[in-house]
């Protein structure tokens with residue numbers, strides 16, 4: 151099965167949500183308390199996905215709000231430098247700050263993120279700053295769940311979704327759950343369910359779907375049964391290194407396998423997966439190939455230091471897929 155996107159659109163994908171900064175531990179394999187130096191990268195899940203898509207050759211744009219300071223300007227310059235259209239990134243005029251994510255790399259398996267997100271500019275995006283004329287130029291609107299955590303960003307995103315649906319722009323909902331931004335699980339579940347039911351494609355980890363459903367140890371079968379009563383035509387559920395599943399409304403199930411690699415850190419997997427999975431879908435590849443693209447992109451990024459700067463090219467992804475399929479053939 152292939153997803154059909156509107157043709158004749160200037161942008162393949164427009165993402166909405168946070169563009170922030172990652173400060174990744176330069177000394178790895180030690181706790182944060184003993185980490186003395188950090189390297190700065192652009193971060194924030196939807197920004198990472200827009201950057202990843204742009205590096206793959208898609209025409210990507212971004213809707214968001216940046217701090218009116220050096221950090222905000224660094225983010226804008228980096229994103230436009232890699233080809234993301236930043237014309238709809240507005241600059242905050244009320245003193246709000248850039249969100250920061252300090253990453254701790256204790257071991258390749260044990261990574262955590264310490265987020266500084268009080269009064270962050272991205273959550274102050276106003277509905278009036280979302281422009282229909284921009285959204286209607288896209289094939290896909292990529293919505294990050296974290297942008298639903300607080301008003302006015304929440305209403306700005308809901309407006310963007312309404313405009314996307316009005317203009318035949320496919321809505322992709324990346325659950326991107328970051329607990330510290332939300333006040334309660336009940337509230338998260340309400341907004342996640344509302345948006346997932348309206349989206350065309352929903353992507354998240356099994357744990358994130360549990361948050362959406364406000365359950366512990368939910369099942370993929372139950373998730374898709376509920377979601378396919380509404381708008382979604384494709385649901386992707388990720389299970390970390392165990393791989394991922396894509397379910398279609400028409401009843402097909404596809405399994406994606408992780409490509410084992412030398413892992414430096416685990417974060418960045420989800421965003422690199424999303425950008426390459428969407429690249430493959432938007433360029434007309436089938437879902438099985440899209441799962442391979444997502445998994446290969448994630449394997450490349452978890453073996454490198456950053457999330458955004460490490461995003462691979464199409465050639466790197468194709469090379470990894472080919473090498474691994476040759477190896478699998480030799481072993482069989």
Ligand SMILES: Nc1ncnc2c1ncn2[C@@H]1O[C@H](COP(=O)(O)OP(=O)(O)O)[C@@H](O)[C@H]1O
Pocket residue numbers: 355388389390391392393394407408409410411413416417418419420421423444445446448449452
């Ligand atoms: N340690 C790993 N090695 C190789 N690939 C990985 C690893 N962890 C995750 N991946 C790949 O990244 C995808 C997304 O990872 P996951 O951890 O489920 O998402 P998230 O980063 O959003 O929590 C997985 O489906 C898998 O293909």
Ligand SMILES: O=C(O)C[C@@H](O)[C@H](O)C(=O)COP(=O)(O)O
Pocket residue numbers: 170171172192193194195196198251263416417418419420421422457458
């Ligand atoms: O999303 C953030 O605000 C932090 C990211 O920039 C960071 O790189 C990260 O955590 C990415 O992790 P992923 O969700 O596993 O891709």
